[in-house]
Amino acid sequence: MGRSTVRVYQERWFPFGNLPAALNEFEAKTGIATELVWDFVGVGTLEHMFDQMTESFHSPDPAFDLICNDEVILQQMGDLNLVEDLAPRMRAHNLNLDDVTQATRQAAMQGEKVLGLPCVNVSGSLLYRRDLFEKYGLQIPQTWEELKSVAAELQSAVRADGQSDFYGFETRGAAGGGHSVWTIGSFLGSFGARWIDADGKACSPDERHFAALNTYLDILNTVSPPEQGMMSFPEIRRDFAAGRAGIIMDVGMEYAHVLGTNPELAERSGVALVPAGPAGRAPNLYSPLWSIPSTSHLKDEAFELAMFLTSKAQLLEDGLKSNALETSSLEVLGSAQFDKHFRSDVLEVARINATIAQEERPISRAGLKACEIVGNTVNAAVEKRVSTSEALNGIYEELTQLLKK
Known part of the structure; x- marks a missing residue:
C-alpha cells in the first residue's frame, strides 16, 4: 500500500515558526496526515536546503510532496516540466493570484502555468x-x-x-x-x-x-x-x-x-x-512558493494543504504568531491587525517594498x-x-x- 502522509519541506526560519501548529490544525480539519522536514540554513548549509528542494522534482518517488521552493529553482524545474501545474486545480477551487504583487505572479507562473502558491515576499x-x-x-x-x-x-x-x-x-x-x-x-x-x-x-x-x-x-x-x-x-x-x-x-x-x-x-x-x-x-525580492513535484503520488492532498497554508486566515495567523511580516497577501499586509501588531517603521517599509521589490x-x-x-x-x-x-x-x-x- 502506498504512503498516505503528505511530506512537507520548508526552511527552518523565524517567519515559518507557526508551521507545525498549522499542520496540526490542517490534520485535525481534514484527516490528512502530514510530516514536516525543515532545516536551519546559513553560510555552508544553504546548499543543503537547495539540494532538498531540487531532488524531489527529479525523483520518480519524491521524498517531499509539498515544498516551499526558491523561485529560481522553481522556474528551472518548470522549464523541465517537473512541477505540477496548479492552474487547473486553482480554477476548480475558484482561486487566483490577484492578491499578490505583479513580481510575485511572475515568480509563480510560466505562461499560463502556475508553478506554486505564494506565501511570503521577502x-x-x-x-x-x-x-x-x-x-x-x-x-x-x-x-x-x-x-x-x-x-x-x-x-x-x-x-x-x-x-x-x-x-x-x-x-x-x-x-x-x-x-x-x-x-x-x-x-x-x-x-x-x-x-x-x-x-x-x-x-x-x-x-x-x-x-x-x-x-x-x-x-x-x-x-x-x-x-x-x-x-x-x-x-x-x-x-x-x-x-x-x-x-x-x-x-x-x-x-x-x-x-x-x-x-x-x-x-x-x-x-x-x-x-x-x-x-x-x-x-531584492525573495518569493518562495508552495509547489508540488509532478511525480508526487499525493497531488490532491498536497494541493489541499497548499491552499490551507496560503489562505488569508493562515497568513494572518502566521504574521501575528511568528512575526511573518512580509506576507505575500496584500490584503493581510495592509490589514488593521498588522497595524496593531507591528511597529510602524518596519511595517511602512514592508508595505513600500511590496510596491517596488523585484527579482x-x-x-x-x-x-x-x-x-x-x-x-x-x-x-x-x-x-x-x-x-x-x-x-x-x-x-x-x-x-x-x-x-x-
Whole structure:
C-alpha cells in the first residue's frame, strides 16, 4: 500500500515558526496526515536546503510532496516540466493570484502555468542603531553615497568613544547561490542593470554594472569588517545584536523578529528603505512558493494543504504568531491587525517594498548555477582575489556559456 502522509519541506526560519501548529490544525480539519522536514540554513548549509528542494522534482518517488521552493529553482524545474501545474486545480477551487504583487505572479507562473502558491515576499531594507544616530546627529541614508558617508561617520564616532571593534555597515558577502548574490542585486538594480536580459541572454557588462559593483565593494572596504566575505544573514544579525555593527542590510522578516523578540534592542533600533542609486531603489525580492513535484503520488492532498497554508486566515495567523511580516497577501499586509501588531517603521517599509521589490537575482532556465556564478565571483571581488573588471567579465563569460547549454 502506498504512503498516505503528505511530506512537507520548508526552511527552518523565524517567519515559518507557526508551521507545525498549522499542520496540526490542517490534520485535525481534514484527516490528512502530514510530516514536516525543515532545516536551519546559513553560510555552508544553504546548499543543503537547495539540494532538498531540487531532488524531489527529479525523483520518480519524491521524498517531499509539498515544498516551499526558491523561485529560481522553481522556474528551472518548470522549464523541465517537473512541477505540477496548479492552474487547473486553482480554477476548480475558484482561486487566483490577484492578491499578490505583479513580481510575485511572475515568480509563480510560466505562461499560463502556475508553478506554486505564494506565501511570503521577502525584500531588502536597512536596520540601524537609532540611538547612535540620535547621539551623533546622523540622518538616515537615502543613497549609496550617503550610506557610505553616514556609516563612516558613525564608525569613527563610536571608535573615538572607545569601542574599537565597531563597524558602520554589514551585509551579505559570502560565496554561493544565496548570499552576496542577494545583496549585489539591490545595488545592480538601483543602477538600472541586470545579469540576464528578457530574452534569457547574459548582459554584457557596461558602466552601470561597473558602477554598481564598485559602489558595493567601496562601501564594504571602507566601513565593513575584514571577514565580510564570510558573512551572511546569521552573522550580520549576530553582530548587530552584539553592538558590533551600526547598520545592516538584509530583509524585513529578520527585523520583525528582532523588534518582536528583543525589546531592549528594538528600543535602540530603526528600520529604513534600502538606499537609491541612479535608477531608484531596488530592494531584492525573495518569493518562495508552495509547489508540488509532478511525480508526487499525493497531488490532491498536497494541493489541499497548499491552499490551507496560503489562505488569508493562515497568513494572518502566521504574521501575528511568528512575526511573518512580509506576507505575500496584500490584503493581510495592509490589514488593521498588522497595524496593531507591528511597529510602524518596519511595517511602512514592508508595505513600500511590496510596491517596488523585484527579482534582482539572475533567474533563468539554468537555475541556481547562475546565482552561484554571480555569488562566487562577487565574493572573490569582496575578498580582493579579482578586480572589478575581472569579476564582471568573468560573470558574463560564465553566464554566456551556461545559458548556451
